[in-house]
Amino acid sequence: MKGNNIPFRKNMIQGTAIVLAAVVLGISMVFTVRTLKSFDDTVKVRGLCEREVPADRVVLRVHYSLQDNDLAALRSSMDAADQTVIALLKKAGFSDEEIKYTSANFNDRYDSYYSSNIRFRYSANQSINVFTSKMEEVSEIQNKLDAELLKHDIISNTYASYEYNGLNDIKPSMIAESLENARVAADEFAKNSHSKIGKMRTASQGYFEVEDLDENTPQVKKVRVVTTVEYYLK
Numbered sequence: 001m002k003g004n005n006i007p008f009r010k011n012m013i014q015g016t017a018i019v020l021a022a023v024v025l026g027i028s029m030v031f032t033v034r035t036l037k038s039f040d041d042t043v044k045v046r047g048l049c050e051r052e053v054p055a056d057r058v059v060l061r062v063h064y065s066l067q068d069n070d071l072a073a074l075r076s077s078m079d080a081a082d083q084t085v086i087a088l089l090k091k092a093g094f095s096d097e098e099i100k101y102t103s104a105n106f107n108d109r110y111d112s113y114y115s116s117n118i119r120f121r122y123s124a125n126q127s128i129n130v131f132t133s134k135m136e137e138v139s140e141i142q143n144k145l146d147a148e149l150l151k152h153d154i155i156s157n158t159y160a161s162y163e164y165n166g167l168n169d170i171k172p173s174m175i176a177e178s179l180e181n182a183r184v185a186a187d188e189f190a191k192n193s194h195s196k197i198g199k200m201r202t203a204s205q206g207y208f209e210v211e212d213l214d215e216n217t218p219q220v221k222k223v224r225v226v227t228t229v230e231y232y233l234k
Contacts, residue, residue, distance in 0.1 A: 041195070041232065041233040041234070042201055042230050042231060042232055042233060043186055043189050043190065043193075043197075043230070043231050043233055044228065044229070044230040045182045045185040045186045045189065045228075045229055045230075045231070046182060046185070046226050046227065046228050046229075047177075047178040047179055047180065047181035047182025047183070047184075047185065047226065047227045047228075047229065048178060048181060048224070048225075048226050049174045049175075049177040049178040049181065049224070049225050049226075049227075050222060050223065050224045051170065051174065051222070051223045052213060052220055052221070052222055052223075053164055053166065053170070053220070053221050053223055054135075054164075054219065054220055054221070055135065055162035055163060055164050055218070055219045055220065055221055056133060056163070056164055056165055056166055057131070057132070057133055057162070057163040057164070057165055058130075058132060058133070058134075058135060058138050058160050058161065058162050058163065058219070059129055059130070059131055059160065059161045059163070060129065060130040060132070060138050060141070060142065060158070060159075060160050061127060061128075061129050061130075061158070061159055061160070061161070062085055062089075062127065062128045062129070062130075062145065062149075062156055062157075062158050063125070063126070063127045063156060063157045063158075064081060064085070064125075064126055064149065064154050064155060064156035064157070065123060065124060065125045065126070065155070066078055066081060066123070066124050066154075067119075067120035067122065067123045067124075068120055068121075068122055069120050069121045069122065070122075071106070071122050074106070074122045074123075074124055075106070075124075078104045078106075078124045078126060081126070081152070081154050082101070082104070082126060082128070084149065084152050084154065085128050085149065085154070085156075086099060086101075086128065088141070088145060088148060088149070089128070089130060089141070092137055092140070092141040093134060093137045094130050094132060094134070094137065098130050098131055098132045098134075099128065099129075099130055100128075100129050100130075100131060101126070101127065101128040101129065104124045104125060104126040105124065105125045105126070106122060106123070106124045107122065107123045107124070107125075108121065108122060109121055109122065109123055135219060138160055139160075139219075142158055142159070142160055145158045146158050160218070161218075162212070162218045162219045162221070164210055164221040164223070167208060167210065167223065170223065171208065174208075174223065174225050175205060175225065175227065178205075178225055178226065178227040179203070179227055179229065182227055182228075182229040183197070183229070186229070186231045190233060193233070195233045195234065196233070196234050197231050197232075197233065197234075198231060198232030198233060198234045199231070199232055200229060200230070200231055200232075201230040201231060201232055202229070202230045203227065203228070203229045203230070204227070204228045204229075205225065205227050206225055206226040206227060206228070207225070208223060208224070208225045209223070209224045209225070210222070210223050210224075211224075
């Protein structure tokens, strides 16, 4: 009898172990499925950050043209016009290093399709540019330079392009603010869905956009960035 009980007990132990292993495996599978399912619960939000900053650089462009039937006379008139424009710019407070220009562009208008309708054979175009950070000086001369040049028989078109080059200085704080705003949006979503925000799953930073505040104030720029963040929900 005792000899017969040994295999029975051995088989019973093995069976019990198999059952326990199956139970443990089943519990583990349930836990794993629930855990994996929880990873599917996410929320994707966007965080916006905008700032208004003053332009720190401006390009003042002065464009003008002259015409004549004598090429040599036109060249002489264009040289004189260049010197007149440069003198006015220097008087306004701009240095030689800030004033940039090249030789004027001369054209023989008889080569064009409308040669029979023109009064002057030759024309010359010139652009003198000022690259500076002197915002007030640019604003002051821009309003009166065309009128001043007209006194010298020079018809000109003066306009300014404002730029902002300090983007790298404000990037870190703007990214941090956009992430914070994204977190606020995620918290609000979690609150409304009766859940909680978990760890960050993914994040992507959008492009920084720099544009004029509006058409009347190009000297003030609006910088904008949007960060997209995905959080786990729990």
